[in-house]
Amino acid sequence: MKRTALILLDHAVILLFAGVLLTFGFLAPGFLSWASLGNLLIQSSPTAVLAAGMTFVLMVAGVDLSVGAVMALAAAVAGKMMLGGFSMPLALAAMLFMGPACGLVNGLLVTRLHIAAFIATLGTLWLGRGGALWITETRAMNLPDSFLHLGSSRLLGIPLPGIICAAVLAAGNVLLEQTPFGRQLRATGHSAVAAAKAGINVRRLVTAAYVICGFCAALAGILVLGQLGAVSPKFGLNKEFAAIAAAVLGGTSLFGGRGAVFPGSLLGAALIQAVENGLVAINANPYLYPVVTSAVIFVAVLLDTLRQRLRAAATRRIFPETEAKAFSASAAA
Amino acid sequence: MKSSRRSILAPLCAAPLLFLTGCGPSGPKKPVIGVSFETLQTEFWVAGYDAIKKECAAQGYDVAEAVADGDAGKQLEQIRSFITRKVDGIIMVPKDAKTCVPMIKAANAAGIPIVLFNRGADAGPDVKATAVVADNTGLTKLTVEYMVEMARKTGRKHTAAILLGDLGDLNGVARRDGAEAALNAAPDAVEVVARIPTEWNQEKAQAGVVNALQAHPEIDFIFTSSDFLLPSITSALKSAGKYHKAGEPGHVILGGFDGDATAWRLMQEGYLDATGVQDVYFEAKQSVQAIADQRAGKAAAPSILDPGFVIHRGNMAEKSAQMWGAHTGR
Structure with missing residues (x-):
């Protein structure tokens, strides 16, 4: 009985996602059409990419509140360049340079100056927002249609944002699950002190996590620009919360050491987006949106908590003494 | 020789005195209006901010500026700071209708006229402020x-x-x-x-x-x-x-x-x-005028409505001068 419950809870977010799709599919004909599902993929891609980057930071028990501001700053620079006559590839390259650079600043603040991640990234959030406002002069920058083509292009019938998202998630998954770097991240998240004792260069590892997160923020900014074709002063506002929510929904722990880029981040982002899209499709009362969305997030987190409790209980029973040894082994690897 | 030395020294000695009394060549000190905006994160607020500063200059006021970055607590501190500096009037864009009530009460207690720009307050009749809002x-x-x-x-x-x-x-x-x-x-x-x-x-x-x-x-x-x-x-x-x-x-x-x-x-x-x-220029003018009226002893009107206007392709040539966005684009 408990085994069945565990299996069900292990796939709770997938089941919840399927439930949301089926419910709205029943209420709004056409919600499950290929075109509609394609929209869902395109619209959840930026959040999924952002959540993938956030997963790396959360894995080392950190947090990056500046991702939305980094998106805005990088997009503002790209917009300014485009309006100043630079080519689109150059503007995109500048964005992709700025993201990791901002991540490096965050990483150094956390690892070298020992500022708490929450405070350090809150500071860079305000710096980034201020910089973006300064560059845009608080005015919308309408970019050439070439940016919109980036968002609406397809490769073999698959939307380009979906392909970029898939590539990021695949790379993130390989990095996290199949490399020593990923295992060391997990170990550092469990206990930075133990990881350091096991010979891991914790400073470099944590800085790398922030750099990856910054890169993902810049990439998410490109994906959003591809959909909007414009940079506004509020570009990427509150995106950090969407990214954290999607990562946590996907099974990443806020306390470090546990998480998955795939399918976790994608599922989390797609679940939130599916609820919002479904509510539009059925022309729901606008006051219901926050209620329904937060209820779904709450149920997902509740199920995940139950799963953790059951799994922890099972682990204690099955591996009472070998748990610590297993951890040490993973850290050393 | 003595007289020429005196002619050089006299203005040198007088200069610090003039500075201390505030009666330099620029004339008497202008009254100051404290302007506190909740945020400048939209084009509309920036246009309003600029219009108020321009209107203040036109009506002979200096401006003390503050932006609260969406933080009602920070805005309360800014208003208190204006009161401590004994400004002659306050124009503010509150974060919301409720959190501005203590700020208005503080200004009322200090006897400083206060105007709310483009956002009204959810306050009882015991508070005295003029809200200049669009319909x-x-x-x-x-x-x-x-x-x-x-x-x-x-x-x-x-x-x-x-x-x-x-x-x-x-x-x-x-x-x-x-x-x-x-x-x-x-x-x-x-x-x-x-x-x-x-x-x-x-x-x-x-x-x-x-x-x-x-x-x-x-x-x-x-x-x-x-x-x-x-x-x-x-x-x-x-x-x-x-x-x-x-x-x-x-x-x-x-x-x-x-x-x-x-x-x-x-x-x-x-x-x-x-x-x-929304006629930003109308709202800015009415806001500064409301301060001037209250300083002149006139009673504060609880609200001044900006009727605004609808612009469409049929009247755009004639209405463009009043449309703030027609003058702020790149």
Whole structure:
């Protein structure tokens, strides 16, 4: 009985996602059409990419509140360049340079100056927002249609944002699950002190996590620009919360050491987006949106908590003494 | 020799005295108005900020500036600082209708006139402030009524989507009410099939319009509660192949509210049909005048309504001078 419950809870977010799709599919004909599902993929891609980057930071028990501001700053620079006559590839390259650079600043603040991640990234959030406002002069920058083509292009019938998202998630998954770097991240998240004792260069590892997160923020900014074709002063506002929510929904722990880029981040982002899209499709009362969305997030987190409790209980029973040894082994690897 | 030395020393000795008494060559000290804005994160607030500073200069006031970055606590400190500095008046854009009440009370206790710019307060009769606000409901109703008339002229029933603002923002709610009032009165001309809450977020707006167009490809009438969301709508219309100028087949009747630079550009290009314009210059002038009136001993009016105006392609040449967005674009 408990085994069945565990299996069900292990796939709770997938089941919840399927439930949301089926419910709205029943209420709004056409919600499950290929075109509609394609929209869902395109619209959840930026959040999924952002959540993938956030997963790396959360894995080392950190947090990056500046991702939305980094998106805005990088997009503002790209917009300014485009309006100043630079080519689109150059503007995109500048964005992709700025993201990791901002991540490096965050990483150094956390690892070298020992500022708490929450405070350090809150500071860079305000710096980034201020910089973006300064560059845009608080005015919308309408970019050439070439940016919109980036968002609406397809490769073999698959939307380009979906392909970029898939590539990021695949790379993130390989990095996290199949490399020593990923295992060391997990170990550092469990206990930075133990990881350091096991010979891991914790400073470099944590800085790398922030750099990856910054890169993902810049990439998410490109994906959003591809959909909007414009940079506004509020570009990427509150995106950090969407990214954290999607990562946590996907099974990443806020306390470090546990998480998955795939399918976790994608599922989390797609679940939130599916609820919002479904509510539009059925022309729901606008006051219901926050209620329904937060209820779904709450149920997902509740199920995940139950799963953790059951799994922890099972682990204690099955591996009472070998748990610590297993951890040490993973850290050393 | 003595006299020439005296002629050199006299102004040198007098200069610090003049500085200390504040009676230098620039003349008497001007009265100061403290201006505190909740945020400068939208074009509208920046235009309002600039208009107030210009109006203050025109009416002979110096300005002490402060921006609260969306933090009501910070704004309270800024207002207290203005009071400590004994400014001659305060103009503020509050974060919301409730949190500004202690700030107004503090200004009242210090006997400093206070004006709320573009956002009213939810306060009782015991507080004294003048709110200079746009008639959000009335102006939105007029704008949507103009769009409905356009729809009627085509001779067929239209299908509409409305983009709502933040439902916690009084201005957003008032604009929704105005749009609903106009559309409920025209069931023969327009049917609303999608009400999209955007929370003033461009991404949510874009996703909402894309999904609405997916679920209802027949949508041919869109109203947005703020022009700031127009790029989201145009992007969604472009990807759905429905972005056509007025007069072209397949044109979607498009209307907005605010009168920003994007709205002005889209109207000139023929994509935007109408927008309700808040008259920033009127509001700035009335705000500074209200301070001057109270300093002159006149009673504070509780509110001054900016009626605004609807600008459309038929009157854009004549109204452009009053449309703030026509003067702020790049």
